[in-house]
Amino acid sequence: MRISTAQFYQSSAANYQRNYSNVVKTNEEASSFVRVNTAADDPVGAARLLQLGNQADMLAQYKTNATNITNSLNQAETTLDSINTILTRVNELALESGNAGYTDTERKAKAAELGQLEDQLLSLMNSRDENGQYLFAGSKTDTAPFVRNADGTYSYQGDQTQLELQVGDMLKMAGNSTGFSVFQQALNTSRTETTLATPAVDDGRVKLSNGQVSGSVTYNDRFRSGQPYTITMLSSTQFSITDSLGNDVTAEATQGGTFDPNTAGGSVVSFRGVDLRLNINLQDGDVPDTAVAGHSFTLQSKPDxxxxxxxxxxxxxxxxxxxxxxxxxxxxxxxxxxxxxxxxxxxxxxxxxxxxxxxxxxxxxxxxxxxxxxxxxxxxxxxxxxxxxxxxxxxxxxxxNHQTQNVLDTVAQLRTALSKPIEGDAAAYQQLRADLDSAIANIQSGQDSLSTAVTDIGARGKALEIQQATNESLTIANTTTQSSIRDSDPAEVVIRLTQQKAMLEASQTAFARISQLSLFNAL
Incomplete structure (x- = not known):
């Protein structure tokens, strides 16, 4: 086969160019130790690097989301701790205010302090984060979650939405706790009421407080099915209870319907998960049994x-x-x-x-x-x-439906009760004792709701820590895998570069010598 001079030069030039390109490319690789710069370098590797890059971006976003959630949870927990501290002080004031030796002035001083604590509670429950968004408003982050109504009660203006962020491939986590779940769902222990049925005009001789729910299971299973109940005083030491069908259920009450009228602060009557305080206030010249017998009360859950x-x-x-x-x-x-x-x-x-x-x-x-x-x-x-x-x-x-009560309403009701003058009025003092019983029980219920919320925050924080550790491991594995695909082995690159340089020099030498050959040299 004959090779023309033109073909020889073209072949030699192409061989030289190829070797030169290889040297240049390998030299660049030796400078950066990056093997895959474009898809042409390694099509399969480039596709895999693209997938790994997307995963790395997601892991970076998960890390940012986890940081944001951690900050939100920490701020919410700190705020709830502050609220719990205030409620502890409110509980102390309620317990202290039951002191029979206190004057109206001293109770009003307690009420004034409660007013300050009430304002602090409202401020904390309307706390904002570093971006100015309300912590406990659900998805309505621009709306103050709690407002004071014209009648002194409080309303929740937020919603029940938890704002979730993706923190893992299969895990979303809420960074907020709604005011509805934390503050509005505290069980209201004062969800029953008593109404004097007989006599038509209250003579003040028998006082029966609204009930305090002491056992929710018993209350739900037994009390509600038999209401309304009629409590009838048989004497100054006995009473009877009948349910809505007229059945006598007195045996289910404390001591089977007997009590001591001389008990300091009144006798506590427990019936189907509800505790009531019974006081007898005899007047001068009264015959105890005659004065008390015939008084009757209706007992039932508060209507909606x-x-x-x-x-x-x-x-x-x-x-x-x-x-x-x-x-x-x-x-x-x-x-x-x-x-x-x-x-x-x-x-x-x-x-x-x-x-x-x-x-x-x-x-x-x-x-x-x-x-x-x-x-x-x-x-x-x-x-x-x-x-x-x-x-x-x-x-x-x-x-x-009075099944739950906001702690703000509990504090406001206690403040109102302590503001009323009661000196020299036995019935008013007994009503105060009933109000204090209600406040103390509902404050405890509010603190229980706070504890549940803090536990939930802690559980989310722990789950987030585990997920963050998993994400960190995935990030390390991702980085390692990308490096194994994209990066070069320095020793292998140096050896390859030396070989390619030698081949380039050989091709240069061969081309120079062969190009000098000519038939004229043989003549």
Whole structure:
């Protein structure tokens, strides 16, 4: 086979260029010790590096999320600890205020301190993070979660949403605790009430406090099924209890319905998970059994309280002036447990929806105004007659079933009780003792709710630590794997560079010698 001069030069030049390119590339690799710079260097390796790079980015984001959650959890825990410290002081004031030797002035001083503590509690429960967002408002981070109403009670304005961030491939974690779960769900021990039935006018001789729930299981299993109960005084040392069907259930009460009327502070009567304080206040000239016998009380759970507020965006300024349950059976069966929305479709026609109202919501009930009253799901809502309602008006309906109580309301109620003068009034003092019993029990319930929240925060923090350790291990493995694919072996690169330089020099020498060969040299 013959090789032309042109082919020889082309082949030699291509060989030289290839060797030169190899030397240049290997020299660059020897400078950076990076083997894969482009997909052409190693297509499979480049694809794997891309996957590993995406994983590294996710791990970096997980680390940032975990740091943010840790900061939020730490701030929430610190705030809850401060709140618990305040509640401990509130409990001390409640215990101290039961001292019979205290004067009205001393109790008012305690009430003044409670007012300061109440303001501190409200401030802490409305705490913000470093970005100015409210800690306990759920997803409504720009809205103060707790507000003081005109009547001195408190309302929660946030929602129940926990804000979650991804901290692992299979794990999301909430960085916040909602004010609803932490403060609104403390069990209300004062969720029963007693009402004097006989005599029609209270003569002050027998005082029976509202009950304090001491055993929730017994209360739920036995008390609620038999209410309302009738407690009848048989004498100055005995009483009877009958349930709603008239069955005598006195045997389930403390000492089978007997008590000592001379017990200091009143006798504590326990019945189906509820504790009541019974006081006998005889007057001069009274025959004990005759003066006491015949007094009777009704004992039952506090009925639901329904509150309604108009939407600020209503076309009219009509207000709901009152709301009352008129059909208990229909109310229990139909009324939304989580609250409702009344929406007017005309000046007189309305629909009742469960909260929250969305585009897909369907009405629970509907109707037409009868005068200025709207009846829906067993509840009558009375509206102001001027100005009249308009189509598009909406009213938010909340239901307080008294099963839970915000600690702010507990403190406010205690402050109010201590502000009342009671000197020289035995009945007023007995009412104060009952109020103190309620406050002490509900403060403990509030602290229990705080403890549960702190435990939850601690559990999330521990899980986050474990996940962070896992992510760190994955990050190290990711870095190692990327290095094994992308980086060069220094010794191998040096040897390869030496070989390629030798080949380049050989090709240069061969090309120079062969290019000097010519037929003219042979003549």
């Amino acid at each position: 309280t329904i509150n309604t507020t108009r939407s600020p965006g209503n076309p009219s300024s009509a207000q709901v002036t009152s709301a009352s349950i008129t059909d208990p059976a229909k109310y229990q069966a139909m009324f939304p447990n989580g609250g409702a929305v009344i929406k007017f479709t005309s000046a007189t026609d309305f629909e009742l929806y469960a909260q929250p109202l969305t585009a897909d919501s369907r009405p629970v009930a509907s109707g037409t105004m009868a005068g200025n009253v709207a009846s829906a799901a067993g509840v009558d809502f009375t509206f102001s007659t001027t100005p009249p309602q308009q189509s598009g008006d909406q009213y938010m309906v909340t239901v307080d």
